[in-house]
Amino acid sequence: MEHRIEVDAAELSRFAPHDHPLWWGILGAVAIEAAVVANLLTSYFYLAAQAEAWPPDGVDPPALLWPTLVLFVLPLSSLTMWWAGKGSDAGRRRQLALGVTASVGLASLALVFRSIQIAEFDIRWDEHAYGSILWAVTGFHYTHVVSAIVGTAVVAVLAWRGYFTPERQLGVVVDTLYWYFVAGVFLPIYLVLYWAPRLL
Amino acid sequence: MRVCRLAAVASAFALAGCDGAGGVLAPASPDARLVASLGWWMFASAIFVLIVTLGLVLVGANLHRRGEPRRISFRASVLLVVAGGVAAPLLAIVAVAISGVVIGDEVEGPGGADGPWIEVRGELWWWEFRYLDEDGEVVAVTANELHLPVGRRARLRLVSDNVIHSFWAPNLQGKTDLIPGKVNLLYAEPETPGTWRGQCAEFCGLQHGLMGFVVVAEPPGDFARWLAAQAEPHRVTEPEGLAVFDRIGCAECHTVRGTSADGEDGPDLTHLASRQTLAAATIPNSRGNLGGWITSTHTIKPGAKMPSRIPEPEDLHALLDFLESLE
Amino acid sequence: MTDATAPDGTRGRGAGGARGHGAEPEGLPDYVRGGRDGLGEAELAELERTWQSPPGFLAWFTHVNHTNIGRRFIITSLVFFALAGLLALAMRLQLAQPLNDVLGPEAYNQVMTVHGTAMMFLFAIPAMEGAAIYLAPLMVGARDMAFPRLNAFGYYVYLIGGTVFFLSLPFGLAPDAGWFNYVPLSSKEFSAGYGIDVWTTMITFIEVSALTAAVELIVTILKLRAPGMSLDRMPIFVWAVLVMSFMILFAMPSVIVASALLMMDRLVDTAFFDAALGGSPLLWQHLFWFFGHPEVYIILVPALGIVTSIVVTFTRRSVFGYAALVLAIVGIGMVSFGLWVHHMYTTGLPLMGRSFFMAASAMIAIPSGVQVYCWIATMWGARVRFATPMLFVLGFFAIFIAGGLTGVMVASVPFDRQVHDSYFVVAHFHYVLVGGSVFPLLAGLYYWFPKATGRMMSERAGRWSCGLVFVGFNLAFFPMHQLGLEGMPRRVYTYLPETGWTLLNQLATAGSAILALGFAITLANAALSLRRGAPAGDDPWDGPTLEWATTSPPLNCNFARQAVVQSGNPVWDRRRAEVSAHVGGLRTDRRETIVTTVLDARPHAVQVLPGPTPWPFVSALVASAAFLGLIFTPWAYVLGFFAAFVTFVLWFWPRRPWRED
């Protein structure tokens, strides 16, 4: 048996942060969570279709002000995240650290808005299925934002300590990917929870 | 204890002419007949396909000549896969879809619906049948025994306010679920007089296994007489037994129309003695079984909601006299 | 292949001991003598030390190699299979006589629920995942999975979740609302106590393990294939695993949502399923079956891959219709998401709505038919070796096709309304699941046992086992068709003597005993063969795919040098050409595997994989505590979230020195 070396791996990159298997893994996690959101929103419409009145009589659809603010703050935090990534690509550690920290700040702001808005809900979760699904979807996204914030806070700590380099920035890349998802998934949630009861 | 129970149930059991055996394949209504013949057709085709395919597997795997493999041409292989794997299933799919749609529409349709209107309520773990008039008012209430007129298409309104049950009388019709918050309809049209067994088919808890009922089909005249009798209130002939009935708490759950007993948790007992069975078609209705059911309820049906009562012997006899007078 | 046929009895260490246990830094283990694949002895020894799973009881919790984890998945799932099988025997005993009292209704309902749930969630899926975790990296020529630590995490989650679930039975806390757990029966009103909570939390928890396995299988298959293994050269089994993983990805969230909603209904009084407060019991059924039907195919699809592997090896032919088989597998995956309503034909849905699902349910016959006829075309005229794996495959043909045909029958709305929830359906799905999944798994066990342990299983015992399982199975389940048609509903704890169901039930009980004996023989065969089996060598069956290119059991690093592939049957190519092409230049002092492009598998990077670590175990422990807490209080959610997060940070925290290269 003759043994031949056809591919030499010595020269290949050991980092490839934008194309690392972990990047694909996060994509998988995003797919799972997107499926969960899809299931929840489908359940929302299913319950709405079964109900005689949706929202039930005497209950107002949730107010628009705070969620609309969140709708703008979350993409803004994605923007700072993207800017941080640019800095990381170019080796500007300070830009990376600032951007990531700004994102954490903005998302925390979104969380505050979200909390105010939850406090204003016209219905409790145990009064009617409408209240249940409203609280469940809101709670699920709230958890998303919290986990994105704490995850990114860890990235920020590492960034300030100078861990990341243009090669060694896998953590930033995958965190950014997840961040985009958390910001993006709010749009369908926003449309369904705040506009569907008004328009349909 | 086990022996007692078996004896109580088995010895006296002779459900008058119950033709339960045979079920789906012993149809007693046009609907069930249609579905049974559909079943036979599908069975025959399935067995044919099974034999052909397995035959091909065995033949193909033994075609080699003394260990020398035989080649099969690419074209022949493609033909094999297309014929067996695409064309044949496609034919079956079209046949199944069309027959299913046509027959489904037929057996689930109202088709005149000239029979009685009956509300079927699934309880834990027994059946209530409420006969309604045209306005939806209750005419008569019975339990675990459904009477239907022969040759008429009865309309059953299936409801439940507890868990999900499923109404299944295989000789007459496919099953339909009773779902809280939802009303389902089912039509039943017996062709011949007879008695059949039906049973709850959706898992509903502890006594799902013994949540049966009896269907009695009788000529329209007999049916009308039966319904008129069921609509009558009870005229008390055994006041002592009724007193026991009240005293030991039966009246809290059971209604006997014509008396003060108006409990709503258990079956309506106004015409208990006219029924063939007790305990959701579990034991035949006899004096002995009735006494056994009252005193050792949970030996016969563990977990049943009815609490057992053990009155003094003379009270028990008076109670049984009363119950037997509920004709 | 210099050492392909070298008898190598000293190497089999058995499934229990990891390769390399007790290997001292100085003394070289025999299997590295003379090197391998052109890699020198000293380098191979260093590579093996790098990839070694450390010995010792405590170190057991730090193992991350996919061969260790895959083996654990398989063994654990077989233990659950045996336990759930014993529960089935208990049910058959209870039903052997009318009005029997081996089990009362309470015990019967718990046993029935645990049997169904365990067979689905604790046996079938994990067994398939285990086979995939063990085999897929070997088949694609990778050194390990893409995320070895996540892999270990998934295993502990499964182990803990499954054990807790099973322990609920002896403690009398077992769920008793059936494996489908329909509301409102499973609501707080009709099922007080902790049984249903155990079900909802542990099922959600175990699904986490299925999801982690799915993600890493997908990434491993897409990114870690050996150079040259473009998509059209991937073994069919790997295709099947890929499709299974995607199905898990999209089906499991639905049951997670369903059980989370039920958990909330029970824990904080939400009203998702409460009809009185605007909820809908049918929502549960939609969500559950949107998962539940793909679930059946999640179990079936990898089994079809196993069958293809065995048919190819035992006919010594490339499979006929590679593209058609891929199409069939992908097609099954696609159609499986469009059938769920056929579990709900009797719930009073509009007829036209049901007609869609009737067509779709029957549609599954096309991809299945294509598969079966591709196998027939492959076997046609070939010299088939009827060894035990092939015999189990023949059994699979008979039983699976029979089950598929009754499946087409129950796709028909009017016919299904008669047999739905009757023993006819019990017969149908046992034919499909045991025929379509357990038979291939046993075939796979006999086929890959030599690869995993270095020893052959006994042929004689294998034939006996196959025969008994086949006869016992048919005796146990064929009469159930008739019982269903005679009106016997499912899930009944007893029946009345005058129903006339006694004789057929007795036949079924007798059959189940024979079936159990058949399984026991295989179990004993496997246990005895670990020590006494004939040495297997690298490639005892003359298989075509890459797992046969390494030692048996596989090296710690899987391959001394990763292969470069030129066709779908690389091992046959090598034998013919007497040449093997490899990847060079990977370091031996740390865990490296080559990363390739998704479609053509051209090399473009190297992934450095982590070594043994206890953090996945710690994380799994914390997560389990959180889920267990959820049985009792909603605050466990908040607490568990942050506690688990801390362990994840510790898990991922970069250890100094930070790598620079």
Add this chain to the structure above:
Amino acid sequence: MPDIFHLGRDTSPKDGREKVRAAQEGREALTPWLGWVCGPAAWALHQGIGYAMVPWLCDLGTRWPYHLLTVVSTGLCMVGAWAALHALRRSGRVRSERSEGRLRMMALVGLMLCAAALTGIAIEYGASFWLSVCAGIDR
């Protein structure tokens, strides 16, 4: 850029001509997937929405939204089939260092998936004609 949109294109920097060729290859890589995506998506669309719209059709008393749905999903299927067919034709002309068999297989599977989806839609559409949209919805 991550590999997701290019699915096999290598990510090393390129000069102008290389870039053009890489873009072409990117499209080459994408088109055969269209069959894989469009077929199942069309079928899911037809089935899911068709199923959900039945009670509404009954209230509405007409089938035209359903016909429209069928047209749209059939069209989607056709797009997938067309792309797959296109890729199949081209697979003969691929540069040899790229796997021609791979492109061919993917295109073929995509094409057949679309055919299967079309069959599914046709059977669902055809069978439902025997039924009134209100069958089984009489409350």
